[in-house]
Amino acid sequence: MRLRFHMTPGSCSTGIHILLEHLELPFEVYLVNLPAGDHRKPEYLAINPKGTIPALQIDDDPALTEFQSIALWLAWRFPRARLLPEASLDAAQAVDLMNYAVATVHGAACTRIFTPERYLPASLAEGMSGDARAGWLDAIQAQGRAMAQDAFALIEARIDDDGRLFGDDLTIADAALFYVTFWADRIELPLPARCTAFYRRMREREVVRRVLAEEGYR
Numbered sequence: 001m002r003l004r005f006h007m008t009p010g011s012c013s014t015g016i017h018i019l020l021e022h023l024e025l026p027f028e029v030y031l032v033n034l035p036a037g038d039h040r041k042p043e044y045l046a047i048n049p050k051g052t053i054p055a056l057q058i059d060d061d062p063a064l065t066e067f068q069s070i071a072l073w074l075a076w077r078f079p080r081a082r083l084l085p086e087a088s089l090d091a092a093q094a095v096d097l098m099n100y101a102v103a104t105v106h107g108a109a110c111t112r113i114f115t116p117e118r119y120l121p122a123s124l125a126e127g128m129s130g131d132a133r134a135g136w137l138d139a140i141q142a143q144g145r146a147m148a149q150d151a152f153a154l155i156e157a158r159i160d161d162d163g164r165l166f167g168d169d170l171t172i173a174d175a176a177l178f179y180v181t182f183w184a185d186r187i188e189l190p191l192p193a194r195c196t197a198f199y200r201r202m203r204e205r206e207v208v209r210r211v212l213a214e215e216g217y218r
């Protein structure tokens, strides 16, 4: 089986990178330089028309282009690694948490923090002074930070006293929650106690250390 993984260091693809390394699968890495606009080039759009990362090409099939679909495929394809908890309700809870991290913490909150300009309607921005524009962008970022903090406060209840989600197994929910807590750390967004314990625990995992080192983080 040929796996081609399209990723950007320090992005949401880090979560998938951790799962791939954890499975000890041979895979080819293709770096997508987002600041340079690689994701908007025709070669990449031919692989993922959405122009986003991560993307995973499995043999010659159309690429999987969502974090959740890639994570679930890996879990189903390699069941012995227990990326999904065995009990059906726990498995559904893992999907619940993964999706909340990806769709709400990342998709709704962090995008406001990282790319506030995308939330400023062009019709509103037209003719706006520089100061007014900066004020709007600040307000959108503040909204994103508040949304992220609200979300982490809810996630708190899903983490045990030792900072674990589903025991010692590394699940697809751990991978998703890891990348958003990693971002929180980088942007100095305060995390509640159990989220912090979870993040510290993940940083101590050998596979996480290796992936972060490969992606250029110490």
Ligand SMILES: N[C@@H](CCC(=O)N[C@@H](CS)C(=O)NCC(=O)O)C(=O)O
Pocket: 011, 012, 013, 034, 039, 051, 052, 053, 054, 065, 066, 067, 068, 102
């Ligand atoms: N829904 C996608 C979104 C992934 C996503 O937004 N990735 C960001 C990087 S963390 C990206 O590709 N941004 C480039 C862009 O949106 O132009 C997923 O879950 O995989």
